[in-house]
Amino acid sequence: MLRITKQTDYGIVLLTHFGLADEGQLLSAKELAERTRIPAPMVAKILKILVRAGLLDSQRGAAGGYGLARPARDLSLLEMIAALEGPVSMTECAEMGSGCPIEAGCRPRVNWKLINQVVQAALEGITLERMITPAPACATLDLGLVRAGLEAPQRT
Amino acid sequence: MLRITKQTDYGIVLLTHFGLADEGQLLSAKELAERTRIPAPMVAKILKILVRAGLLDSQRGAAGGYGLARPARDLSLLEMIAALEGPVSMTECAEMGSGCPIEAGCRPRVNWKLINQVVQAALEGITLERMITPAPACATLDLGLVRAGLEAPQRT
DNA sequence: CGAAACCGGACCAGAAAAGTCCTGAAAAGA
DNA sequence: TCTTTTCAGGACTTTTCTGGTCCGGTTTCG
Numbered sequence: 001m002l003r004i005t006k007q008t009d010y011g012i013v014l015l016t017h018f019g020l021a022d023e024g025q026l027l028s029a030k031e032l033a034e035r036t037r038i039p040a041p042m043v044a045k046i047l048k049i050l051v052r053a054g055l056l057d058s059q060r061g062a063a064g065g066y067g068l069a070r071p072a073r074d075l076s077l078l079e080m081i082a083a084l085e086g087p088v089s090m091t092e093c094a095e096m097g098s099g100c101p102i103e104a105g106c107r108p109r110v111n112w113k114l115i116n117q118v119v120q121a122a123l124e125g126i127t128l129e130r131m132i133t134p135a136p137a138c139a140t141l142d143l144g145l146v147r148a149g150l151e152a153p154q155r156t
Numbered sequence: 157m158l159r160i161t162k163q164t165d166y167g168i169v170l171l172t173h174f175g176l177a178d179e180g181q182l183l184s185a186k187e188l189a190e191r192t193r194i195p196a197p198m199v200a201k202i203l204k205i206l207v208r209a210g211l212l213d214s215q216r217g218a219a220g221g222y223g224l225a226r227p228a229r230d231l232s233l234l235e236m237i238a239a240l241e242g243p244v245s246m247t248e249c250a251e252m253g254s255g256c257p258i259e260a261g262c263r264p265r266v267n268w269k270l271i272n273q274v275v276q277a278a279l280e281g282i283t284l285e286r287m288i289t290p291a292p293a294c295a296t297l298d299l300g301l302v303r304a305g306l307e308a309p310q311r312t
Numbered sequence: 313c314g315a316a317a318c319c320g321g322a323c324c325a326g327a328a329a330a331g332t333c334c335t336g337a338a339a340a341g342a
Numbered sequence: 343t344c345t346t347t348t349c350a351g352g353a354c355t356t357t358t359c360t361g362g363t364c365c366g367g368t369t370t371c372g
Binding site: 322329 | 372
Binding site: 005006007039041042045059060061062063064 | 359360361362363364368369370371372
């Protein structure tokens with residue numbers, strides 16, 4: 001659990017196809033639906049969302065289509081997810097200041113903010129460009145470091 | 157978005173109350189509902205889940221109630237979430253080997269596994285004990301380290 | 313003009329989440 | 343022993359979200 005929605009998943013797959021296409025080349029919704037085998041109306045819907053969020057540019061008309069609004073190296077996974085399903089935050093109270101009816105006996109709040117930051121940092125650190133590289137070279141990561149960053153008891 | 161469910165959120169709040177109580181003290185569902193202001197039937201439901209998952213022990217009868225099955229320092233957030241909403245994985249394909257109809261044009265797979273590991277490491281690194289400490293001292297963390305762990309291009 | 317695309321929504325069915333309720337079984341105490 | 347308290351286990355309802363479809367309108371190219 002803690003899953004991204006299918007729509008978001010689709011959206012990211014679509015974006016990777018833009019990343020793989022030649023710079024500036026336009027891809028149409030229909031074309032993408034065929035390539036990815038995602039249902040066409042769904043593809044159309046998602047592309048519209050991505051345009052509104054500013055991740056894609058669109059061109060209408062007979063030879064129209066969609067293209068990345070920014071180079072793949074400047075597009076983070078965090079932005080993609082935020083565009084497709086709203087700002088990333090694991091709990092309500094980590095996002096909004098308050099309004100939580102539980103607040104009385106709620107201590108975890110502070111830590112949730114922290115966890116959010118970790119998740120966001122992780123997502124922000126992965127770019128579309130990286131998502132499309134063959135990746136065996138990138139397939140390692142040092143979890144020890146992640147953990148260390150989290151445990152840092154107190155900055156001196 | 158990317159939220160934990162309300163049920164999970166409640167569950168964690170409940171667990172923190174056990175962490176704060178004296179070691180070995182039993183808390184009843186009713187009592188917890190009053191303290192946390194979470195609807196009583198909900199509390200009952202969640203506590204049952206936590207017992208089945210082995211995070212809590214229960215004692216029936218007049219002076220019965222619930223208590224932590226393990227000390228707070230041995231209980232990670234990852235376990236709590238997993239108990240309450242199933243194993244943590246952000247995408248389907250990151251969990252199951254395959255079955256994904258998109259597989260044809262799907263490159264991100266590898267990176268998803270990676271991201272999952274980061275999230276899991278983050279959640280695993282936070283214990284119940286830590287969730288209940290007043291926390292100003294723990295409120296900092298070095299995001300640089302997290303990012304570094306993620307970017308580690310290649311282990312030498 | 314007409315075909316090919318995008319635009320903006322409305323819409324629906326099915327699934328999941330949130331929350332309730334009821335019956336039964338154990339343990340403690342009078 | 344009988345009553346009370348409290349957990350156990352489900353069934354159930356209601357609400358919300360998600361995945362997916364469809365349509366009328368507009369822009370652009372040929």
